[in-house]
Amino acid sequence: MKWKALLPYAGLMFMALAIGVFASYLTFGGRSVERPHTDALLLHDARPLPDFSLTDTGGTVFTRAQLMGHWSLLYFGYTHCPDACPTTLAALDRMMRLLDKLPAARRPHVYFISVDPQRDDPKLLKTYAAYFNPGFTGLTASVPNLKALTGPLGADFSYSRPDKKGDYAVVHSTMVVLVDPEAAEMALFTPPLDPKRMAADYANIIRYYGEQQS
Amino acid sequence: MMRRLFPLLALCACLLAPAALADGPSTRVSHVWIRQAPPGLDVMAGYFTLENLTAKPLDLTGIISPDFGSVMMHESVVKDGQESMVELPKITLPAHGSVEFKPGGYHLMLMQPKKNLYAGDMVSLTLTFSDGSQLAILAYVRRDAPTD
Numbered sequence: 001m002k003w004k005a006l007l008p009y010a011g012l013m014f015m016a017l018a019i020g021v022f023a024s025y026l027t028f029g030g031r032s033v034e035r036p037h038t039d040a041l042l043l044h045d046a047r048p049l050p051d052f053s054l055t056d057t058g059g060t061v062f063t064r065a066q067l068m069g070h071w072s073l074l075y076f077g078y079t080h081c082p083d084a085c086p087t088t089l090a091a092l093d094r095m096m097r098l099l100d101k102l103p104a105a106r107r108p109h110v111y112f113i114s115v116d117p118q119r120d121d122p123k124l125l126k127t128y129a130a131y132f133n134p135g136f137t138g139l140t141a142s143v144p145n146l147k148a149l150t151g152p153l154g155a156d157f158s159y160s161r162p163d164k165k166g167d168y169a170v171v172h173s174t175m176v177v178l179v180d181p182e183a184a185e186m187a188l189f190t191p192p193l194d195p196k197r198m199a200a201d202y203a204n205i206i207r208y209y210g211e212q213q214s
Numbered sequence: 215m216m217r218r219l220f221p222l223l224a225l226c227a228c229l230l231a232p233a234a235l236a237d238g239p240s241t242r243v244s245h246v247w248i249r250q251a252p253p254g255l256d257v258m259a260g261y262f263t264l265e266n267l268t269a270k271p272l273d274l275t276g277i278i279s280p281d282f283g284s285v286m287m288h289e290s291v292v293k294d295g296q297e298s299m300v301e302l303p304k305i306t307l308p309a310h311g312s313v314e315f316k317p318g319g320y321h322l323m324l325m326q327p328k329k330n331l332y333a334g335d336m337v338s339l340t341l342t343f344s345d346g347s348q349l350a351i352l353a354y355v356r357r358d359a360p361t362d
Binding site: 079080081082083084086087090123124127128131132154155156157160167169171172173174175190191192 | 249252253254255257258259288290292295296297298299317318321323324325358359
């Protein structure tokens, strides 16, 4: 007798659902793709990255071509950075662990790009990146080569005046840049970085990208 | 045995020290932790929440640690998406208010560690305030921020 009393409600719910589906069909008209709502700044039009030339920690040249065919997250920092860089890299590690269930091909590659080539030699950079996540890749280059990438991305950097011991801080960008499989800048994550929201945004953005392509 | 008791004794000292100076402690600290330095590096950041229990503003004027050659108060400042660090000579705690040292904001910059410090190691810090009071605290080294 109880379930019978629920029947009208079930009917109403079904009707509401049907209306909703119909309305969304009218609104979004079949193929057009709805932009996801994200905390990340999703660019209206993805911006192709400029040509650049960096070096990975094995000494191999790393260019725009190496970003083709997979998703990438770029972060610009320096290893002697006590606060912002470890905080960001730890957040990216947590984000990656939340994306563990995605097929490997859909997971992003994380690149830590040191803008302090004077102190960050390949060995230090390699252990530093791997300390946060064994999958993270360290990259760097000469200052002019770095600027060729950071300039167009709006991720500029500069150095503070060295103290008596020669220590200096690096003024650097705080954002994490999401690069699509065509090596174009697609979205920006800015602090405070919440790994859960970053993972959710990432999943929504790659789905949106996939729908646009199909 | 003494080594095991040391943290406990230090903790007692930290509870008693401010009380010895005034009618009651003027400050209280919580959420204390120090970020372990990645391999090959020796700059560490320290974080905590500091409460002013008095009815007057109070300045945190200095921090020392026997475990480090140098301790500075820094603020990470973000301007136009660029992060830089500013050294602060003092930080004012509002009356009955608190100040949070946290990633991306105020933090201690701990340099020249006397030995390698790893997660679980304890660091002692002594904070000095403008009213002459001092607060001794113990901080655990952690690999990443505690999640609350």
